[in-house]
Amino acid sequence: MKTKILTLILCSSLFLIGCSKKDSGGGFSGPRDRYRDQQTNVNDPIFGSDGLGFQACSGSGSWSGTIFAPSFQNEFQSTVEAFATAMGDPSTFLGSVDGRCGSETGMAFHGTIETQQGFDRNGNNSADITQSSRISLAIIDSVAAQGDDLPISIDAFDGAFGYVDGNYAVIEVEWERGRIIFDGNIDYNSQLFIGQASFENYHHFADEDPYSGTFGDFEVPLCSFFKCR
Secondary structure, three states, rough: OOOOOEOOOOOOOOOOEEEEOOOOOOOOOOHHHHHOOOOOOOOOOHOOOOOOOOOOOEOOOOEEEEEEOOOOOOHHHHHHHHHHHOOOHHHHHHHOOOOOOOOOOEEEEEEEEEEOOOOOOOOOOOOOOOOOEEEEEEEEOOOHHHOOOOEEEEEEEEEEEEEEEOOOEEEEEEOOOOOEEEEEEEEOOHHHHHHHHEEEEEOOOOOOOEEEEEEEEEEEEHHEEEEOO
16 A cells, blocks of 8 residues: 655654555545634643643643653644644644643643543552543644634544553544554652653545654643543
């Protein structure tokens, strides 16, 4: 099968944009109508007291987690653009997105991840996640940060897969045009889930081979992501 690879050059090759399974997915409405027309609260504490920038790499409020790539800003922008091709032509709707902590733009997320026995914040976790688990993802680009429109919002709840095993977890949640993956380590001392966030698109707006890649690092408090018992 013909493949298309977008390679983002990094010192450690963290970000590699590749192809995932082909699905034309034609005939969908514009990204403004489908993905900005949701009531993401830009005054949430994660966006700062002025309703704009991130204040730290770890979030607060309903958007409890952040995705960041402070050393690879150009690659971060390209990765977000590749992800956005599942929604439409990024050049027509996506503004700039900064991967550095403390900037006015970025990516935030919230999880409701359940395990079969319930998540123990003190450890002793070894279980698959349930199908009812979900993740909401927000892209706060320059368009949203300037107050010209809402952030781009995605709810991933079309299917959930993964497991927690001791201090390691991998979570994959599907949305209508792909899947989002959180893969990392659980620090029970600091009560944080830390790792890398990536994506695999199932669609491309121009009916080309869909992209996949790694956004960057993520950080989220345990019980703001997992449903603790």
